[in-house]
Amino acid sequence: MTSTVRAGCIKELAKLNATTTSGEDPPWVIIDIGFSSSKRSCGITINGDKIPDPLQDYRLNSKELKPRGDKHYGMxxxxxxxxxxxxHGAGKRRTxxxxxxxxxxxxxAKRAQPQDKRRGARQGNPIARIPDQLQDQDSKGEKRQRxxxxxxxxxxxxxxxxxxLIQxxxxxLNGWEIRLFEGFVSFKTGEETEGHWEDTCKLWNALPTYSTTLTNSDGPILASQDGYVTSITTLMGEPSDGNIPPILRVIDLGRAQVFAQETR
Incomplete structure (x- = not known):
């Protein structure tokens, strides 16, 4: 790789404020990713706007159905x-x-130590992260776990x-710094507008502006007593500083939560 790829941090989890921006703010690329050989399975927005299909070999089929903001994975x-x-001009910050x-x-799951009296069968197995689970109520007012x-x-x-895609x-992007954040729009009420593009817009709209920069999170990504959490950058051969991409979870027609695990 020729760029620096790292986990973003909570203080960076904010979009530019149109009334105060200096023009040096890093652009936000937000992707609802899919993996299909034939369909426009991905949604993408940059700073809340649609972006055109790339020029290279993609605009030849004018009859193809093109949902707003949706792209093929390869695009x-x-x-x-x-x-x-x-x-993004040459003089701007390359972030x-x-x-x-x-x-x-x-x-x-956490592995037992020799001195531990109890050793569970789940040692080293994959386990749920805290944002992966949601306890709420169904339409009848009864509690449910999703x-x-x-x-x-x-x-x-x-x-x-x-x-x-990151690779x-x-x-x-030679010489750029790529800061990673995870979006999470999986828990839906059924009342929202569905679509890849729409999900990227929900995440963009949930980002605070610099005037309300986040300093705290709604909780950790995983409780330390349950096990350990690691970034996918460790699988990509990137140097690890132990930090994890913060998770912005949007539920209930736009209510946002942030989960983070930082060592900075």
Whole structure:
């Protein structure tokens, strides 16, 4: 890789404020990623706007149905790099905020130590992260437990798609810093507008502006007594500082929560 890829941090989890921005704010690329050989399975927005299909070989089929803001997986890297060339001048800071709606971290059960009296059978097995689970009420007012586990399908497949995209961007964006954030819009009430593009807009709208920069999180990604959590960058051969991409979870028609695990 020719770029620096690292986990973003909570203080960076904010979008530019149109009334105060200096023009040096890193652009936000937000992706609802999919993995299909034939469909527009991905949604993407940059700073809340749609971006065009990349020029290279993609605009020949004028009859193809093109949902607003949706892209083929293979379009993502060239579309992003073309946008940056057109909108990000040479004198600007070469930093990119990349938020992907897919697991960007992994959690595993704690292994017992020799002095421990009890040793569970789950030692070292994948376990749910805290944001993967949601306790709420159904339409009848009864409590229910919902979960979207990072290690099951389709989530684990989307992790592979994310790793490949990050590697492609790191190769193309020579000298850039890519800061990773995870988006989470999996728990839906059924009342929201569905679609890949719509999910990226929910995440963009949930980001606070600099005037209300987040300093605290709603909780950790995993409780330390349950096990350990690691970033997918460790699987990509990137140097690890022990930090995990913060998770922005949007539920209930826009209510946002932040989960973070920082050692900085």
């Amino acid at each position: 993502l890297c060239p579309a992003i790099t073309e946008w940056l060339k057109a909108h 990119l905020n990349l938020m992907i709606e897919a697991p960007l971290s992994m959690a595993f 979960q979207r586990l990072w290690y099951t399908q389709p989530a684990s497949g989307l992790m592979v798609a994310s790793m490949r 492609d961007l790191a190769t193309e």
